[in-house]
Amino acid sequence: MSLIAIIDDDPDILDASSLILKTKGFEVITASNPVDGYKIVKEHKPDLIILDVIMNEPDDGFFLAQKFRREKITTPIIMYTSISKTLGMQFDKSDMVPVDEFVEKPISPEALVAKVLKFVKQPVEN
Amino acid sequence: MILSLAPEWAVHYKEFWETVKTRNLWFIRLRYLAVVLLVGYILTTHLLLGFRYTNEQFVILFGSSFFLLGYNLMFDKIWGKTEAMSGGFNVLHFSLLQMIQDLLTLFVIVYYTGGPESPVRMMFIFHMIIGSLILPGRVIYSLAILLILAFSGISFGEYFDLIAHQNVSGYKSEPLHNNFNFVILNTVIFAAIVLTSVFIANGIAVQLYKLEQQLLTSFDKLKKSEEEKEKYIMAVVHELKTPLTAVMSYLNIVTGKILGEIPHEPLERLERAQIRTREAIDMINDVLHVSRMRLFGQMNLQILNMHELVESSVDKFFDTAIAKGVELNYINDLSRETTLEGDPFLLTLVFTNLISNGIKYTPHSGAVIVRAYRISKEIRVEVIDSGIGIPKQDIDKIFEDFYRASNIKGKGYEGAGIGLSIVKQIVETHNGRIQLESPSGFGDQKHPGTKFTVIFPLKNF
Structure with missing residues (x-):
């Protein structure tokens, strides 16, 4: 079964994302800060990481993603962002921004599931 | 610093140097006039007033006029190259x-028109006085002292017969250059007038410069505090968005029936809550996006299909118009290939604001027309309504920050949206302009209506 790690400092966003993914049959682990996030990824080796761009500090998410890539952790990363459209930032996959996909907040179940399925297989529902 | 001649109080260098440059041009233009006046002076005094000049005097005086013209033409050329x-x-x-x-040229002219007796002195x-307005105090005072010394030198030189007197007859009954009382009084009064003129004019000029500089400093401070305020608002609005995002995510889950079926009645209310939350998030996004442009000049520039952009802006309002009983007419004559480089979010904001204002201020059974077309090298989008219009005295102020027309105050019209000052700012940031007419030519006596025209120049046609 596919394991997905969600790292976000907003407990409600963690809860909402977990709810959506669990009902689709994924297994989910969560962390609410970059340090714990790093730990759970190292320990559990998830199949996909979902990361918030801003946690305690702006760009926390980016730095954590860069840290994973430096340590040769190639697990696909989806980044939660509520600023890309708002602030006119142009995100693209690059070395600077080593993430594979973006999901706009607020979370829409359909959009999240569609993006997740690009990287992991749909579990067989019980 | 000293070599550059700039005074120590010139803090806003750019403005200071610009002012000096402008004044230099002013002198050059004035000097062309001086050439005409000099030639006029010689001819009038000789032909009409009967002054008698020697041949040498004529040659020198006309020569000086040509010399003046010649070096002014050169200065004119140099001016364009000075930075x-x-x-x-x-x-x-x-x-x-x-x-x-x-000063040197004038000295020659004064000497050949009578020295200490010359009317031209x-x-x-x-x-x-002119020098005092532009040159720093120490420079103009030095020049004044040199001038007084030179003038005294020529006066006493002629009195003691060390320098030949250039007599012009026809305006005085007897020569004055050898009258001691005249020479001494003339020199002292000349020196006194020169020094007091320099003192007064330079004092006023320095005051004016300083005031201008103070004004610029205050303006900088004001701008800075405005920016701080806007940054603060941006931070607060951003903070507001975080909980709303969580609320919206939950609403999406519940209405998306991720947690199971919900009875129709509560679901309908939850969907309303979802719509209202979406509105709030959209509004927050508007504010953040506009602040980003205003504070940092940041835009998400793309090549935009203007036909589609206008169409999608209008599409959002058909329901609102029907609900209010206002007819919304839409004519898009832009070809589907018409493109413009711009920020899609900001430009949409411009059109949606104008259209929503049009509907808001147009009463039941009125109409709003949105018309987009190309005329020569411009894209024009007009939003015309048959609403309450804008009173004449408010038209010039309507694009100012937070200004609301006098005929909507206290009439229950809620102030919403980003405001016309920001609409104008967005249009101008896209090299465009916005025009306003009221009456719009589409209303009646009671409802004169308003017409906004947004104009963007097309680059590649």
Whole structure:
């Protein structure tokens, strides 16, 4: 079964994302800060990481993603962002921004599931 | 610093140098006039007033006129090449050069029109006043002292017969250059007038410069505090968005029936809550996006299909118009290939604001027309309504921050949206302009209506 790690400092966003993914049959682990996030990824080796761009500090998410890539952790990363459209930032996959996909907040179940399925297989529902 | 001649209080260098440069041009234009006046002076005094000049005097005086014209043409050329900045040969050096050149030429003219008796000597005062307005105190005072010394030198030189007197007859009954009382009084009064003129004019000029600089400093401070305020608002609005995002995510889950079926009645209310939350998030996004542009000039520039952009803006309002009983007419004559480089979010904001205002201020059974077309090298989008219109006295102020027309105050019209001042700012950031007419030509006596025209120049046609 596919394991997905969600790292976000907003407990409600963690809860909402977990709810959506669990009902689709994924297994989910969560962390609410970059340090714990790093730990759970190292320990559990998830199949996909979902990361918030801003946690305690702006760009926390980016730095954590860069840290994973430096340590040769190639697990696909989806980044939660509520600023890309708002602030006119142009995100693209690059070395600077080593993430594979973006999901706009607020979370829409359909959009999240569609993006997740690009990287992991749909579990067989019980 | 000293070599650049700039005074120590010139903090806003750019503005300071620009001012000096402009004044230099002013001198050059004035000098062309001086050439005409000099030739006019010689001819009038000779032909009409019967002054008698010697041949030598004629040659020197007309020669001086040509010389004046010649070096002014040269200065005119140099002016275009001078840069309004410090370093190297700057505009103040240029002013000083002109000043010295003028004083020398005038000295020759004064000497050949009678020396201490010359009526033209008054022009020295005029030169010193002009010099005081532009040159730093120490420079103009040095020039004034040199001038007084030179003038005394020529007066006493002629009195003691050390220098030949250039007599012009026809305006005085007897020569004055050898009258001691005249020479001493003339020199002392000349010196006194030169010094007081310089003192007063330079004092006023320095005051004015300082005031201007103070104004610029205050303006900078004001701008800075405005920016701080806007940054604060941006931070607060951003903070507001975080909980709303969580609320919206939950609403999406519940209405998306991720947690199971919900009875129809509560679901309908939850969907309303979802719509209202979406509105709030959209509004927050508007504010953040506009602040981003205003504070950092950041835009998400793309090549936009203007036909589609206008269409999608209008599409959002058909339901609102029907609900209010306002007819919304839409004519899009832009070809589907018409493109413009711009920020899609900001430009959409411009059109949606104008259309929503049009509907808001148009009463039941009125109409709003949105018309987009190309005329020569411009894209024009008109939003015309048959609403309450804008009173004449408010038209010029309607694009100011937070201004609301006098006919909507206290009439229950809620102020919403981003405001016309920001609409204008967005349009201008896209090299466009916005025009306003009221009456719109589409209303009646009671509802004169308003017409906004947004115009963008097309680059590649």
